[in-house]
Amino acid sequence: DQQVKQNSPSLSVQEGRISILNCDYTNSMFDYFLWYKKYPAEGPTFLISISSIKDKNEDGRFTVFLNKSAKHLSLHIVPSQPGDSAVYFCAASAGTRRGTSYGKLTFGQGTILTVHP
């Protein structure tokens, strides 16, 4: 049972354009969401996060949108750069504020983003 799903295995965009990566979840207990970026032969690195009390969080070129009713979040990268080419993982956590299941992240399968010059 995959609780966090990234249905697009890959995405290709032109440099300067917007990249939109999508993520769906099924567990209504999830209240904290994160995006990680992973380059080959390296560990995932934290990119941006959002709490369920918000619907948008922005950090430079990266914006995460959360639609709780649809159980959907997306990561927007504007403008996309060739250095953004990597695998992007969506992750979710439940009970972060209540202290239960604290620390447990559930990851999606990842989306390979390729940004062409």
Add this chain to the structure above:
Amino acid sequence: DAGVIQSPRHEVTEMGQEVTLRCKPISGHDYLFWYRQTMMRGLELLIYFNNNVPIDDSGMPEDRFSAKMPNASFSTLKIQPSEPRDSAVYFCASSTVGGSEQYFGPGTRLTVT
């Protein structure tokens, strides 16, 4: 500051052998996580510790897997005996606040032949 350190980076072993993976978390982090990444199952949490105490080991696949954290700066993941289906990349991560902003090590690529 040094990040999360894992050793070895690559391990090739024969089926039936014992494998020990090592992790040094970031100093001051009180949560430590072990993950496994495979093509079939993606990135899955195996076990995590808080202040050196195992909190949730429900992701450990079977009794052949064990993890310890004898002190705040060191953890091991042991597989005994190893099997070809254990071949994967194993990541260690640490954080100060569980569930958010985990910092990952470079991973250990394990191949069991």
